Amino acid sequence: MKLYKGLVAATAEALQDIFVKNRQADRVVEQLLKSNKKWGARDRAFIAENVYELVRWWRLVKYAAQVEKASETADFWRLAGVWQLIKPVHLAGAEVLETLPEWAEFEGIDPHTVEARYREGLQTRKLAQSVPDWIDEAGVRELGGKWDAEMAALNRTAPLVVRVNTLKAHVQALREQLSADLTETVPGVPDALIVKKRINVAGLDSFKNGLFEVQDAGSQLIAPFLDVQPGMSVIDACAGAGGKSLHLAALLQNTGSILSMDIEHHKLQELERRAARNGVKNLTTMLISSDKIIENLAETTDRLLLDVPCSGLGVLRRNPDSKWKLKPEFLDKIRKVQAHILENYSKMVKKGGKMVYATCSVLPSESEDQVQAFARRHKADWKLVSEHRTSPARDGFDGFYMALLERK
Numbered sequence: 001m002k003l004y005k006g007l008v009a010a011t012a013e014a015l016q017d018i019f020v021k022n023r024q025a026d027r028v029v030e031q032l033l034k035s036n037k038k039w040g041a042r043d044r045a046f047i048a049e050n051v052y053e054l055v056r057w058w059r060l061v062k063y064a065a066q067v068e069k070a071s072e073t074a075d076f077w078r079l080a081g082v083w084q085l086i087k088p089v090h091l092a093g094a095e096v097l098e099t100l101p102e103w104a105e106f107e108g109i110d111p112h113t114v115e116a117r118y119r120e121g122l123q124t125r126k127l128a129q130s131v132p133d134w135i136d137e138a139g140v141r142e143l144g145g146k147w148d149a150e151m152a153a154l155n156r157t158a159p160l161v162v163r164v165n166t167l168k169a170h171v172q173a174l175r176e177q178l179s180a181d182l183t184e185t186v187p188g189v190p191d192a193l194i195v196k197k198r199i200n201v202a203g204l205d206s207f208k209n210g211l212f213e214v215q216d217a218g219s220q221l222i223a224p225f226l227d228v229q230p231g232m233s234v235i236d237a238c239a240g241a242g243g244k245s246l247h248l249a250a251l252l253q254n255t256g257s258i259l260s261m262d263i264e265h266h267k268l269q270e271l272e273r274r275a276a277r278n279g280v281k282n283l284t285t286m287l288i289s290s291d292k293i294i295e296n297l298a299e300t301t302d303r304l305l306l307d308v309p310c311s312g313l314g315v316l317r318r319n320p321d322s323k324w325k326l327k328p329e330f331l332d333k334i335r336k337v338q339a340h341i342l343e344n345y346s347k348m349v350k351k352g353g354k355m356v357y358a359t360c361s362v363l364p365s366e367s368e369d370q371v372q373a374f375a376r377r378h379k380a381d382w383k384l385v386s387e388h389r390t391s392p393a394r395d396g397f398d399g400f401y402m403a404l405l406e407r408k
């Protein structure tokens with residue numbers, strides 16, 4: 001494959017921004033593409049793919065490149081070069097390594113040593129799956145024999161999935177509008193369409209007119225799990241930018257009411273923009289500035305969604321950089337936040353009402369264990385109705401957990 005120096009330089013620079021300046025990978029890529037308008041579609045695809053794949057396989061590539069800690073510009077060039085060598089073998093199953101152009105930046109990269117180190121790295125799971133020791137240990141501790149397959153699936157590239165906004169469109173009509181063979185349906189997830197080509201869906205008129213939203217198929221199972229019926233009152237207490245609030249609005253057919261809450265104002269602002277685009281009319285937002293806000297809503301809602309903050313270990317396919325940025329202390333802290341939210345926010349549900357507790361984590365300690373501890377503490381007034389897990393390995397969806405509980 002012919003390599004263009006400008007594109008490799010941009011890849012190395014992007015990695016430096018992500019790993020040294022600690023910037024978010026998707027923001028870095030987005031900004032890079034925006035500021036290089038001259039790049040054609042192939043150049044853009046090269047940058048996006050190479051940056052994301054390098055982040056995904058960072059530990060393995062560092063091992064193959066014998067770079068202990070990447071900090072200097074030269075380290076990032078070396079890693080980008082080593083990745084070009086092993087990429088066809090690692091991603092496409094090719095037999096032999098690529099060759100590198102004779103650029104000064106690639107001086108000292110010996111393909112034989114790289115290949116030997118790469119194959120050696122593949123013998124140890126945390127190197128082969130490119131995951132920090134502590135996450136690998138948590139995965140083994142919590143998932144046992146299932147961890148291998150889940151971790152491998154979390155390293156695959158996620159499909160592009162959209163949810164048809166049934167307030168404005170029908171699945172079949174949208175498929176026809178988008179062109180006959182661009183999408184495919186997802187069994188068991190009625191409003192989901194997989195977009196088979198990597199296109200910029202946000203640039204389509206159908207997106208700008210609110211006919212669909214980008215949302216993983218696993219995530220699309222959560223709002224229906226809450227068992228909402230038209231006319232009900234619903235609170236989405238960790239609504240963020242509203243992926244699930246918008247889905248709930250569609251399930252309620254714009255009737256009843258949705259109160260979307262979060263502790264971050266800018267997310268609720270984005271939610272309001274999306275709700276307007278989606279033609280949602282039954283939704284209001286409320287910032288949670290103190291626990292008093294929650295207390296004032298005691299026993300007011302038929303349905304409550306707690307899509308709690310979590311490690312995000314179920315969505316690594318989409319955010320591969322989070323495995324490097326996540327720290328064990330954060331996981332300890334977030335489990336306490338989850339328990340606090342479940343304990344206190346559940347009081348907003350009316351007697352006879354229902355709530356869903358959901359995470360985008362594959363770890364039971366953030367999910368099943370939290371719900372079971374809550375159900376044990378509240379045997380007299382709450383019943384665990386059902387639980388469901390999506391599995392990246394089994395379903396090809398992101399890794400979500402959802403539990404439905406009913407207040408007696």
Ligand SMILES: C[S@@+](CC[C@H](N)C(=O)[O-])C[C@H]1O[C@@H](n2cnc3c(N)ncnc32)[C@H](O)[C@@H]1O
Pocket residue numbers: 237238239240241242243244245261262263264267288307308309310337341360
């Ligand atoms: C998993 S995200 C929500 C994603 C969102 N439901 C969606 O579908 O797009 C979790 C959200 O919880 C919010 N959050 C964190 N701590 C919170 C708290 N104590 N109370 C309410 N929301 C909180 C975060 O700001 C974040 O937006």
